Amino acid sequence: MRKTYRLLLYCTLAMACMAGAAFLTINALFPFPERALQAGPALLVRASDGTPMRIFLPDDGRRRFPLKLDAVSPVFRKVILASEDRYFHVHPGVNPLSILRASVQNIQEGRVVSGGSTITMQLARLVEPKSRSFKAKIIESFRAMQLEYTCSKEEIFEHYLNFTPYGGNVVGVGAAAFTYFGKSASALSLGESALLAVLPRAPQAYDPIHNPAEARAARDRLLDTLRRRGVFPANEVALAKQQPLPTALARTPMIAPHAARMAYEQLKESSPTRFSRLGEDHTWELTTTIDTTVQHQALAAMKRRQPGLRRTGLANAAVVVLDRETREIRALVGTDDYFNAQRHGPINAALAKRSPGSTLKPFLYGLAFDAGLAVPDSMLLDIPTDYSGYIASNYNDAYNGPVTVREALIRSLNAPVVRLLARLGVPHFHRFLQRGGIELRHGPEHYGLPLALGACETTLLQLTALYAALADDGVWRPARLLPKTEDHAPSDDSVRLLSREAAYFVRSMLQEVPRRDLPGIWSRTIGAPEVAWKTGTSFGHRDAWAIGFSAQYVVGVWTGNLDGRAAKGISGAQHAGPLLFDVFRAVEKPGTALPRAKDLNLTTTTVCVESRNLPNQYTPRTMEITTIAGVTRLRRSALHQRIFVDPETGLRLEGRCLTDFPAEPRVVRTPPDELVAWELSRGIPVQTMPPLSPACRTVPGRGGPSIVSPSTATPYVIRSDAPAEFQRIPLKARTDGSDSKLFWFQDGRLVAQGRTSDQLFLSIERGRHRLVVQDSRGRIDSVTYVVE
Numbered sequence: 001m002r003k004t005y006r007l008l009l010y011c012t013l014a015m016a017c018m019a020g021a022a023f024l025t026i027n028a029l030f031p032f033p034e035r036a037l038q039a040g041p042a043l044l045v046r047a048s049d050g051t052p053m054r055i056f057l058p059d060d061g062r063r064r065f066p067l068k069l070d071a072v073s074p075v076f077r078k079v080i081l082a083s084e085d086r087y088f089h090v091h092p093g094v095n096p097l098s099i100l101r102a103s104v105q106n107i108q109e110g111r112v113v114s115g116g117s118t119i120t121m122q123l124a125r126l127v128e129p130k131s132r133s134f135k136a137k138i139i140e141s142f143r144a145m146q147l148e149y150t151c152s153k154e155e156i157f158e159h160y161l162n163f164t165p166y167g168g169n170v171v172g173v174g175a176a177a178f179t180y181f182g183k184s185a186s187a188l189s190l191g192e193s194a195l196l197a198v199l200p201r202a203p204q205a206y207d208p209i210h211n212p213a214e215a216r217a218a219r220d221r222l223l224d225t226l227r228r229r230g231v232f233p234a235n236e237v238a239l240a241k242q243q244p245l246p247t248a249l250a251r252t253p254m255i256a257p258h259a260a261r262m263a264y265e266q267l268k269e270s271s272p273t274r275f276s277r278l279g280e281d282h283t284w285e286l287t288t289t290i291d292t293t294v295q296h297q298a299l300a301a302m303k304r305r306q307p308g309l310r311r312t313g314l315a316n317a318a319v320v321v322l323d324r325e326t327r328e329i330r331a332l333v334g335t336d337d338y339f340n341a342q343r344h345g346p347i348n349a350a351l352a353k354r355s356p357g358s359t360l361k362p363f364l365y366g367l368a369f370d371a372g373l374a375v376p377d378s379m380l381l382d383i384p385t386d387y388s389g390y391i392a393s394n395y396n397d398a399y400n401g402p403v404t405v406r407e408a409l410i411r412s413l414n415a416p417v418v419r420l421l422a423r424l425g426v427p428h429f430h431r432f433l434q435r436g437g438i439e440l441r442h443g444p445e446h447y448g449l450p451l452a453l454g455a456c457e458t459t460l461l462q463l464t465a466l467y468a469a470l471a472d473d474g475v476w477r478p479a480r481l482l483p484k485t486e487d488h489a490p491s492d493d494s495v496r497l498l499s500r501e502a503a504y505f506v507r508s509m510l511q512e513v514p515r516r517d518l519p520g521i522w523s524r525t526i527g528a529p530e531v532a533w534k535t536g537t538s539f540g541h542r543d544a545w546a547i548g549f550s551a552q553y554v555v556g557v558w559t560g561n562l563d564g565r566a567a568k569g570i571s572g573a574q575h576a577g578p579l580l581f582d583v584f585r586a587v588e589k590p591g592t593a594l595p596r597a598k599d600l601n602l603t604t605t606t607v608c609v610e611s612r613n614l615p616n617q618y619t620p621r622t623m624e625i626t627t628i629a630g631v632t633r634l635r636r637s638a639l640h641q642r643i644f645v646d647p648e649t650g651l652r653l654e655g656r657c658l659t660d661f662p663a664e665p666r667v668v669r670t671p672p673d674e675l676v677a678w679e680l681s682r683g684i685p686v687q688t689m690p691p692l693s694p695a696c697r698t699v700p701g702r703g704g705p706s707i708v709s710p711s712t713a714t715p716y717v718i719r720s721d722a723p724a725e726f727q728r729i730p731l732k733a734r735t736d737g738s739d740s741k742l743f744w745f746q747d748g749r750l751v752a753q754g755r756t757s758d759q760l761f762l763s764i765e766r767g768r769h770r771l772v773v774q775d776s777r778g779r780i781d782s783v784t785y786v787v788e
Contacts, residue, residue: 036127037159041066041284042175043267044253045260047292048328048483052178052253054260057169065174065185065284069158072173072185076193080161082231083197083222085119089153093120093144119160120144126163166196167203174284180208182250190236191243194226195219208245215245256295258334258348263288263481288481289328294321294553297586298331305579306336313567314544314559314575318349319583320464322479322554324471329481330553330587332461335562344562352562353457354543357536357572358412360433360454362470362506365409367432368420369502372633376406376505377625379612380416383678384750386743387449391750392418395537395571399748401675401684404612409509412535414453421452436466436476436497454536463547464556470506470532471549473597474498501628504597507532510548511594515581529588533580535572542566546576548584551592555583603629610669613637618667641670643689651693661695673774680782681745681772704779705733705742705756710771715786716764728761733773733781745772 040058042065047053057063069077081088087095095118117125117140124143130136147156166176176196177185188196198218199206208215220241227237263286298319309317321331334348368374382400384391392414399415408416421429429451430444438458440447447455461479469476476495498506510532533548543560557580561567607613609621618640627634644653644663653663669687679686709732710716718727731744735756744752744760746769752760764787772782 037163039064039163039171043264044178044285045263046285046287047255047290047295048288049292050287051255051292053255053288053290054253054257056260056264062169062171063175063179064162064171065178066162066172067158067174067185069154069161072161073188073193075190076173076185076188076196077157077161078231079190079193079197079222079226080119081157082226082229084122088119088157091118091120093146093148094118094141118144120147120156123147123156123160123163126160126165164200165203166199167207179249180246189240189243190223190232191219191240194222194240195245198222209248212245212247219245254338255292256290256332257338258350259288259290259295259329259332259481261348262332262351266482287483289323289326289330289483290332290481291330294587295331295333298583299333299336301579301582301586302333302336305582309559309575312570312575313565314561314570315343315565316349316562317557317559317576317579318352318460319579320350320460320479320556321583321587322464322468322556324468324549324552324554327465327468327477327479328483329461329479332481347562349558349560349562350460350556353459354558354560355456355538355540356454356458356463357538357543357545358414358454359463359534359536359545359547359572361409361412361417361452362510362534363432363436363466363497364417364421364424364429364452365405365509366470366474366498366502366506367429368405368424369505369628370499370631371424371428372628372631373423374405374420375625375627375632376404376509377607377612378405378634379403379610380405380408381419381672381675382408382413382415383675384745384748385415385419385674386750386753387418387422390449392449392453397749399678401679402610406509406512409506410513417452418449421449426451432497433466435495436469437462437478438466454538460545460556460558463545464554467534467547467549467556468554469497470503470510471554472503473500474503499628499631500597501600501602501631504600507594507597510534515577529584529590529592530594531581531584532594533577535577537571540566541568541570544570544572544575546572546580548580549594550584550588551594552589553584553587555580555587557583601629601631602626605632605634607634608637608639611637611639613639616640618642620667639669639671640667642667645690646693649693650690652690652696653693654696657693657696661693673780677743677745677772677774677780678748680780681770682748683770683784705735705773705775705781707771707773707781707783708732708734710762710783710785712783712785715788717788718764718766724763728763731760731762731773735775740775743774745774746770 039062040060042058042063043056044065045053045056055063121140121144124140124147128143130139151159162172162174164173165171166179170176170179173185173196176199177183177188180196181188181192195208195215199215205211206215206218223237223240226232227234267286298321302317302319306317316335318335319331319333320329322328323330332350334350335343335345337343337345339345365374374380379402382394382403384393384399394414395412400413403413403416426448427444430440430447434440438456439462440456444451465479466476474497476497478493511530513533515531529550531548531550533546536545537543542564543558546557548555557576559570559576559579603626604624605627606615606622607625608615608619609623612625613635614637615622616637619637620640642665644658645651645666646653646661647664653661668689670689676686676688710729716729731752733742733756741753741755743750744762746762751762754760766787768784768786770782770784772780774780
């Protein structure tokens with residue numbers, strides 16, 4: 001008998017070894033497709049408070065939110081094990097008793113009522129789907145044993161919960177809890193767990209939305225089974241049966257869709273490895289810096305303004321709101337209606353490359369402050385100036401003569417800022433903009449002086465981040481949509497663009513820009529947050545901008561047409577400004593003041609009242625202005641000079657004439673020649689230096705231009721029988737014989753330029769005209785003529 005038992009034992013061991021060897025051999029030949037267990041998840045983008053914003057599906061279109069086992073409700077896990085596989089923790093992947101029981105039940109019923117598959121076998125079938133057949137069952141069983149061989153029970157159960165289909169494109173308990181109940185799988189109740197347990201058995205038949213009666217009956221049958229088996233007490237089951245079924249799927253989130261897409265693309269581009277491995281570490285959520293309250297307020301403000309903007313020909317708008325301190329994007333509205341394809345709704349206008357217009361001017365002035373060339377009270381010339389054929393004109397084609405830097409920025413004058421860029425140099429400003437995050441496509445020589453007026457392309461987001469540097473004492477940092485975490489922790493990428501003093505000067509001027517939403521003394525208006533702001537209108541009337549900052553936020557607004565259509569008559573102040581202040585009033589605390597700068601390296605300097613340069617010994621009036629200590633370099637004023645005149649004739653005496661004739665000193669104003677020429681062309685009385693006495697023949701400097709044509713003797717008459725191109729007046733001037741360059745101004749406008757030998761003509765216009773010519777040495781002559 002012992003020999004028989006021993007032989008039987010040996011045979012059993014030999015068969016076990018042979019079975020094990022056969023399994024290992026087949027396992028090596030046909031390994032389990034483990035990569036299939038790492039199906040790509042959907043990506044759920046959330047706001048900073050966790051509110052779902054948008055879902056991005058993987059390539060196969062399935063909504064999967066994979067979870068770790070401990071992130072799933074213990075009640076749901078208990079329901080699944082009790083209803084699907086009570087012996088899950090005991091069997092090796094295949095349960096012969098379950099298969100035998102299922103076979104008996106199927107024979108008795110005459111149809112398939114039970115499959116006998118374990119959770120492991122079901123997972124194998126989900127990973128490697130096959131048609132139902134005896135052969136498929138054998139393969140499924142083998143795959144289940146492979147899973148048991150390579151994975152722990154907890155890993156198998158976790159994969160199963162993440163692969164179970166729930167109808168449509170919903171896969172896994174994480175996506176099912178979100179889709180059917182709008183909640184996390186960790187919060188599933190007994191009634192909800194029972195419904196999700198029966199739903200995969202017949203997703204269409206037990207669909208709680210379309211077949212609520214069948215779904216409720218199936219759920220309650222399972223609950224009764226769990227009660228009979230003692231899994232849950234009767235009172236809990238009774239309460240679970242009373243729980244209502246969902247009447248609609250949880251609404252697919254669509255908050256800040258443009259910002260959500262940005263976050264998705266940023267993750268894809270900045271962390272391609274992490275993006276490709278989404279799901280492997282159960283990562284399927286991406287949290288952004290979006291504040292849902294601020295986002296809704298910005299969108300609501302845009303929707304209120306959009307009908308009026310469209311009546312003026314502006315179909316699109318965009319708003320960006322940054323946290324002033326952290327540069328986190330709190331709101332980003334790319335268009336007012338994401339789903340309106342006719343109005344290009346899916347396009348993120350906050351990232352569209354557009355011409356920024358006058359919004360770059362504050363930074364050019366700040367750069368000039370740091371270069372020591374000017375301060376807010378410095379004087380600039382607002383007159384037409386030719387730079388190799390380029391003449392900057394103001395918005396209304398009018399000029400103002402001498403203006404302060406403060407006035408030039410507040411009124412957004414073009415000519416002064418172009419003259420200032422000519423002194424600074426285009427490459428200097430070009431480098432500044434690039435360091436401030438403006439992505440310029442070409443070198444400085446491509447843009448030239450028009451760069452001061454926004455003759456380039458940038459985005460609303462880039463421009464808003466640049467203005468944040470003004471709010472932060474001149475320090476630039478990029479706008480961030482993803483919060484600083486271990487995964488998204490950039491190195492210190494801050495860049496000092498301006499000194500604290502220069503940034504303060506610019507801020508103080510922008511605070512004085514008149515606001516369209518308030519009366520002149522707006523700071524006295526109760527409830528209005530203090531704002532520093534600037535507007536811009538692009539070339540060709542295609543874009544209107546308004547950018548500003550308050551105590552907590554930096555807000556940028558763009559309006560225009562994404563298809564590039566122009567809208568005649570638009571302006572940043574009129575069309576973008578109102579929306580800007582609607583947003584500020586919505587997001588900023590009422591009456592909040594801008595932070596006050598402290599410990600600045602500023603000093604006061606005495607200057608000439610008229611030139612704003614350092615006074616000389618003949619300066620009649622002086623004043624105090626604020627300058628940057630050790631930086632601001634003011635020139636000595638040359639506006640007032642002492643000359644000597646003949647007391648009888650009043651003519652100027654120079655050289656040897658001073659010893660040959662009686663002379664008395666006199667202080668006279670000597671404004672720049674180009675200013676004198678412009679003022680004379682406008683008919684403005686100008687006090688010029690007295691002419692040189694004829695007696696001083698040996699003194700050089702005479703022989704300035706003398707206008708020959710047009711003539712002042714008789715009026716010019718426009719003929720109706722001759723084409724306009726044949727009715728032009730020749731511009732001629734007598735000079736000292738040199739072929740110098742002449743500049744011709746008519747009624748304050750530069751109308752022609754060329755050398756004395758050039759043939760220049762002037763188109764005639766009815767009226768009385770003041771014409772001034774100036775040579776390259778600043779000598780001038782003027783006439784007044786009439787065209788009838």
